[in-house]
Amino acid sequence: MSSFYERPILNSPYRAPELHHPLDPNGQPLEGEPKQGRRPSRFIVPVPASRKKASANQASLDLETYTENALINEIRGYIERWRSLRNPADWGVTAVSQRLLEHWRHHEFVGPRPFFCQVEVVETIIWLTEVAPKRTTTKGLLDQIAKANEEANPELFRLAMKMATGSGKTTVMAMLIAWQAVNAARKESKDFSRAFLILLSHKTQNTVSAWINIRKLW
Numbered sequence: 001m002s003s004f005y006e007r008p009i010l011n012s013p014y015r016a017p018e019l020h021h022p023l024d025p026n027g028q029p030l031e032g033e034p035k036q037g038r039r040p041s042r043f044i045v046p047v048p049a050s051r052k053k054a055s056a057n058q059a060s061l062d063l064e065t066y067t068e069n070a071l072i073n074e075i076r077g078y079i080e081r082w083r084s085l086r087n088p089a090d091w092g093v094t095a096v097s098q099r100l101l102e103h104w105r106h107h108e109f110v111g112p113r114p115f116f117c118q119v120e121v122v123e124t125i126i127w128l129t130e131v132a133p134k135r136t137t138t139k140g141l142l143d144q145i146a147k148a149n150e151e152a153n154p155e156l157f158r159l160a161m162k163m164a165t166g167s168g169k170t171t172v173m174a175m176l177i178a179w180q181a182v183n184a185a186r187k188e189s190k191d192f193s194r195a196f197l198i199l200l201s202h203k204t205q206n207t208v209s210a211w212i213n214i215r216k217l218w
Contacts (some may be wrong), residue, residue, distance in 0.1 A: 004029035012114045016080075027066050041072040071144060078138065079124055082131065092131045096183045101126070104175065112174070118168050122175045128159060129191055130171045173198070 003021075010019040020039035027044060044066050081089045085091060088098045104119050128145075132138040149157050163169050177196055184192035 002030050010034055015116055039135040043069050043070040079127055094183055096186055098134055100179055118172050122171050
């Protein structure tokens with residue numbers, strides 16, 4: 001038996017998830033062996049304690065049940081298939097982006113190497129910026145993202161990646177800056193910028209580290 005409590009960690013941080021523990025409708029671990037493959041993305045909207053009883057009377061508003069995040073799962077599927085393309089010429093990215101992807105995916109790092117989740121975040125942003133707009137099959141996906149931006153942030157298009165605490169967000173920030181800055185230096189394009197605004201709270205040291213890491217990642 002390899003239940004969640006006996007074996008909470010199933011996968012290497014440097015490879016795509018191969019197993020996952022099954023969860024019940026409320027997101028709690030179930031007894032039993034792990035399942036093959038990656039767990040689909042789901043989200044839950046918590047209800048404040050003072051409103052739980054009121055919500056219980058509204059059968060149609062089951063806000064404490066996991067709901068599939070269809071958009072994220074769709075994007076993950078595209079990224080997985082794109083990542084599996086062996087010929088870099090088929091990736092549909094700039095020469096700079098190609099070299100960076102090959103470096104982050106396959107380089108034998110002497111020190112710490114990027115986690116899979118870090119590389120996947122960068123892959124996703126690169127794919128949404130350089131690849132998806134060129135494909136007719138992903139037009140509907142991009143329209144969904146554009147509509148969500150229009151509803152939440154009119155006149156300010158944004159792509160946000162959600163990462164867990166301790167998963168290395170500062171390194172990802174450096175990787176994304178490197179991707180943008182080097183591409184912008186090689187060729188003028190509306191997709192790439194030479195200027196960056198970094199917003200942090202009191203973690204000034206992390207800001208400095210992000211810029212220092214650019215030199216290490218390129």
